[in-house]
Each structure stands twice: as structure tokens, then as C-alpha cells.
Amino acid sequence: MSKKTDRLIEALKASARQDGEKDAETRAKIRAAMVKALEQLLDQMPEQRAAELFADLEHIAPESAAKLIRRHDLRPEGTDGILAERLKTQPLPEMPTAQ
Numbered sequence: 001m002s003k004k005t006d007r008l009i010e011a012l013k014a015s016a017r018q019d020g021e022k023d024a025e026t027r028a029k030i031r032a033a034m035v036k037a038l039e040q041l042l043d044q045m046p047e048q049r050a051a052e053l054f055a056d057l058e059h060i061a062p063e064s065a066a067k068l069i070r071r072h073d074l075r076p077e078g079t080d081g082i083l084a085e086r087l088k089t090q091p092l093p094e095m096p097t098a099q
Contacts, residue, residue, distance in 0.1 A: 042074045051078040058083060 042050050054075050058066040069075070 039074060047076045047078065050074065051076040051082055054079040055082040055086065059086065 058069050
């Protein structure tokens with residue numbers, strides 16, 4: 001390849017890298033905005049509704065994430081009761097075992 005082609009390829013790579021960095025930065029800003037809005041919503045909603053939302057989040061989250069969610073300042077105490085009641089009526093599915 002010619003030096004001109006090499007420079008063009010390098011310029012395209014740099015441009016793609018910058019676009020990727022901008023996309024990642026934009027996604028991070030979007031996530032931060034969502035978290036801030038969700039925390040404001042949780043702070044303003046009735047306690048029972050907030051407890052149900054926390055229960056929903058903890059139910060779908062991987063265990064490591066659920067443990068962190070349980071430590072959130074806005075998590076109502078009633079969340080534990082909701083989760084316990086759900087486990088009574090909807091037991092967790094059996095996980096396949098390694099063979």
C-alpha cells in the first residue's frame with residue numbers, strides 16, 4: 001500500500017475510535033441521568049410502591065447485583081416481606097446442576 005493509503009486507513013481508525021469513545025460517553029451520561037431520575041422517583045413515591053419496585057429489581061437482578069440493591073438508602077424495609085411472599089407463591093425455578 002502507498003503511504004497515502006496508510007495515512008487514510010490510520011485516519012479512519014482514529015475517527016472510528018473517537019466515535020466509539022463519544023458513544024460510550026453518551027451511554028454513560030444516559031445511564032447517569034436515568035439513575036438520578038429513578039432515585040428522585042423512588043424518593044417521592046409511596047413507600048409500598050417503592051418496596052414493590054425494589055422487589056422487582058432484586059428479583060430480576062443477578063444475586064451479586066441484588067445484594068448491592070438491598071443496601072440502597074431508599075430501599076423500604078417492606079421490600080423483604082414482599083420478596084418473602086413472592087417466594088411462597090412463586091418458588092424459584094430449579095437450576096440445572098453440573099454433571
